Amino acid sequence: MRSATGQSATSASNDEIRELQLNRLRAGLTAVLATNAFWRERLHGVSGWDDFERLPLTAKSELLADQAAHSPFGTNLTHPVDRYVRLHQTSGSSGDQPLRWLDTEESWDWWLRIWAEHVYPAAGVTAADRVFFAFSFGPFIGFWSAFGGAQRLGALCISGGAMTSEQRVRNMLDMGATVLMSTPTYALRLADVAEQIGVNLSAAAVRKTIHAGEPGASIPATRAAIEAAYSAQAFDHTGMTELGPTGFSCSARDGVHLIESEFIFEVMPDGELVATNLGRWGMPLIRYRTGDRVVVSPEPCSCGSPFMKVVGGIQGRVDDMFTVRGVNLYPSQVEDIVRRYPQVVEFVLEHRRERRMDEVALLLETASSDFSTERLEADLRQALGVRLECRIVERGTLPRSELKSRRLVRIVGS
Numbered sequence: 001m002r003s004a005t006g007q008s009a010t011s012a013s014n015d016e017i018r019e020l021q022l023n024r025l026r027a028g029l030t031a032v033l034a035t036n037a038f039w040r041e042r043l044h045g046v047s048g049w050d051d052f053e054r055l056p057l058t059a060k061s062e063l064l065a066d067q068a069a070h071s072p073f074g075t076n077l078t079h080p081v082d083r084y085v086r087l088h089q090t091s092g093s094s095g096d097q098p099l100r101w102l103d104t105e106e107s108w109d110w111w112l113r114i115w116a117e118h119v120y121p122a123a124g125v126t127a128a129d130r131v132f133f134a135f136s137f138g139p140f141i142g143f144w145s146a147f148g149g150a151q152r153l154g155a156l157c158i159s160g161g162a163m164t165s166e167q168r169v170r171n172m173l174d175m176g177a178t179v180l181m182s183t184p185t186y187a188l189r190l191a192d193v194a195e196q197i198g199v200n201l202s203a204a205a206v207r208k209t210i211h212a213g214e215p216g217a218s219i220p221a222t223r224a225a226i227e228a229a230y231s232a233q234a235f236d237h238t239g240m241t242e243l244g245p246t247g248f249s250c251s252a253r254d255g256v257h258l259i260e261s262e263f264i265f266e267v268m269p270d271g272e273l274v275a276t277n278l279g280r281w282g283m284p285l286i287r288y289r290t291g292d293r294v295v296v297s298p299e300p301c302s303c304g305s306p307f308m309k310v311v312g313g314i315q316g317r318v319d320d321m322f323t324v325r326g327v328n329l330y331p332s333q334v335e336d337i338v339r340r341y342p343q344v345v346e347f348v349l350e351h352r353r354e355r356r357m358d359e360v361a362l363l364l365e366t367a368s369s370d371f372s373t374e375r376l377e378a379d380l381r382q383a384l385g386v387r388l389e390c391r392i393v394e395r396g397t398l399p400r401s402e403l404k405s406r407r408l409v410r411i412v413g414s
């Protein structure tokens with residue numbers, strides 16, 4: 001189902017997409033409901049959109065509870081376990097237990113095809129490119145699917161696993177990499193390291209960067225900082241371990257198109273994105289609450305894509321929202337101001353709740369010790385309408401990750 005505001009396509013292609021979605025859903029669900037205990041308990045068959053809209057929503061907490069009760073994989077299995085060929089798991093970065101996810105040969109093929117047909121081409125990446133993956137290649141699915149998808153495209157794939165940041169910078173340059181894959185924060189971290197060791201990244205061959213894990217590449221100031229550091233174009237990509245690769249940013253680079261030929265997307269009244277995948281039937285998700293907040297563009301995109309576009313990418317996680325003196329804010333709004341200051345190397349929002357008062361401080365690591373926070377505080381106040389106290393902390397003390405960075409740290413006081 002498309003939301004009422006999601007009319008980004010012409011009505012003809014819109015109808016075509018809806019028909020394709022319904023056909024794929026009906027065919028897939030028939031097989032799932034024959035054998036998959038998790039969905040048999042929750043669903044009935046679907047013959048039309050009315051049926052679909054009556055299906056229950058599914059939350060991550062239900063999946064975690066199911067895997068805890070039926071360890072290790074839970075009951076969302078359409079086939080016996082020996083039919084599956086890959087196991088991945090979420091990072092557990094939000095404090096939850098990691099969620100385990102299995103893929104069959106067919107569903108893995110579906111992942112790679114989406115990368116090769118949608119995400120890479122939208123960024124202009126081709127078989128002639130050399131793609132450098134600045135990731136550790138742990139159990140998280142994003143590294144492996146992006147790597148396999150680039151191989152499917154015919155590009156030369158270069159793993160940056162088990163390297164220090166300095167080794168990654170040198171390797172990327174020595175191998176003549178033309179595309180960098182990393183989180184937005186880590187791309188800036190590599191740029192910072194390059195500067196420290198006297199390497200000029202903007203003279204390197206990198207011409208495109210693709211980012212996921214955080215909304216950064218859709219945040220104007222962050223995208224501008226990455227593009228300046230690499231003399232490259234930066235693109236956003238969205239996806240989730242349990243769902244699949246859901247979106248990509250196009251040549252307009254002002255938002256993320258949601259891949260409606262492979263998913264059904266719905267936007268709830270509060271802005272939460274709900275998704276149903278249409279090609280991962282070994283362990284599918286139907287009407288899954290992503291926890292991500294989005295705003296759908298009412299205008300067709302200049303790139304001509306028939307897929308709906310979410311403005312500025314994912315605005316934030318529903319559970320990342322914080323309140324300062326009655327104003328609801330997302331870390332991405334703060335990031336868009338902070339990243340206009342190239343002297344800021346790292347930052348974290350510290351949310352303290354004391355005596356029922358919300359206090360939020362912005363902790364900053366800066367490149368030079370004489371950085372004054374005055375102008376930044378004024379910019380934040382003007383853009384957000386509230387005062388945020390800025391505090392400079394010692395270089396190297398804030399947490400760093402090549403996976404998604406936690407921008408909001410909550411501390412509960414007395």
Ligand SMILES: [Zn+2]
Binds near residue numbers: 250251257301304309
């Ligand atoms: Zn577009």
